[in-house]
Amino acid sequence: LKVEVVDKKGDTLRFILRDVEISFANALRRIMIAEVPTMTIDDVFFFDNSSVLSDEFLAHRLGLIPLTTDLDSYVLPEKCECKSDMGCDRCRAILTLEIRAEKEGRTVYTGDLKSEDPKTRPVSDKIPIVKLAPGQGLKFEAYARLGQGKTHAKWQAVSEGIYKNLPRVEIDQDRCNLCGNCVKACPPGVLAISGEKLTVENLLDCSLCNFCEEACPLDTPAVRACAVEDCFLFTIESTGALPPERIVSEAAVILAEKLRDFGEEFEHLVEEPGRDTKDEEKNDQP
Numbered sequence: 001l002k003v004e005v006v007d008k009k010g011d012t013l014r015f016i017l018r019d020v021e022i023s024f025a026n027a028l029r030r031i032m033i034a035e036v037p038t039m040t041i042d043d044v045f046f047f048d049n050s051s052v053l054s055d056e057f058l059a060h061r062l063g064l065i066p067l068t069t070d071l072d073s074y075v076l077p078e079k080c081e082c083k084s085d086m087g088c089d090r091c092r093a094i095l096t097l098e099i100r101a102e103k104e105g106r107t108v109y110t111g112d113l114k115s116e117d118p119k120t121r122p123v124s125d126k127i128p129i130v131k132l133a134p135g136q137g138l139k140f141e142a143y144a145r146l147g148q149g150k151t152h153a154k155w156q157a158v159s160e161g162i163y164k165n166l167p168r169v170e171i172d173q174d175r176c177n178l179c180g181n182c183v184k185a186c187p188p189g190v191l192a193i194s195g196e197k198l199t200v201e202n203l204l205d206c207s208l209c210n211f212c213e214e215a216c217p218l219d220t221p222a223v224r225a226c227a228v229e230d231c232f233l234f235t236i237e238s239t240g241a242l243p244p245e246r247i248v249s250e251a252a253v254i255l256a257e258k259l260r261d262f263g264e265e266f267e268h269l270v271e272e273p274g275r276d277t278k279d280e281e282k283n284d285q286p
């Protein structure tokens with residue numbers, strides 16, 4: 001197994017995973033989407049809301065605000081020792097807001113939220129929450145907790161978590177007559193003619209549409225695009241809650257834990273074949 005980082009732009013990371021089965025690539029992708037935990041507002045207590053939006057509507061909007069997540073300081077509420085509905089410092093962070101629009105109306109933005117923990121704050125200060133008319137006010141206390149995308153999409157760490165097979169473009173330079181048809185036919189502009197030769201410019205942009213092969217006037221096309229079966233190009237875009245590289249490494253840790261749990265359970269079963277594991281289910285892991 002080999003990993004190669006292609007680039008990182010803002011919250012988007014691209015990397016190539018080589019020499020793996022598609023099932024492994026897909027397991028990693030699914031864990032990144034559904035199981036890497038992030039911090040999100042989960043309970044809201046309203047003390048004043050004279051805005052045009054109802055409490056439920058506002059609570060739903062607040063839940064969808066991505067918050068920066070400190071995975072090293074917090075634990076999932078179900079794994080916290082406090083076992084309290086309201087939570088403790090280890091399993092929740094409180095964000096508050098108190099605003100009253102005076103003579104002029106105003107828009108309430110995520111930047112108006114005040115967090116008790118500076119490491120848990122909105123990813124952007126410019127997300128509008130609600131508009132207040134003169135005289136209207138809003139006051140609430142919001143409880144943010146760790147959670148997973150499989151419970152609710154608001155906890156999803158990635159806004160995009162995809163992979164595709166690494167493309168390979170083969171060119172038969174001896175037979176290519178440099179007509180340029182394939183260069184024009186390729187939508188992402190993968191091919192180019194430079195120095196009396198057909199060359200591959202942006203291989204990673206190839207979507208394997210095969211328009212280049214179809215455009216070639218030869219009976220057997222001089223250019224051929226195919227997929228490398230055991231290599232995958234991943235594109236991971238974080239919501240901003242976690243750095244994309246942390247999402248990937250966290251997914252790998254979760255996958256390793258699952259395999260270790262399975263191994264231990266399996267060993268017990270081999271030692272005591274009659275034992276029923278169903279009664280001992282400790283968690284809801286599929």
Ligand SMILES: [Zn+2]
Nearest residue numbers: 080082088091
């Ligand atoms: Zn707790």
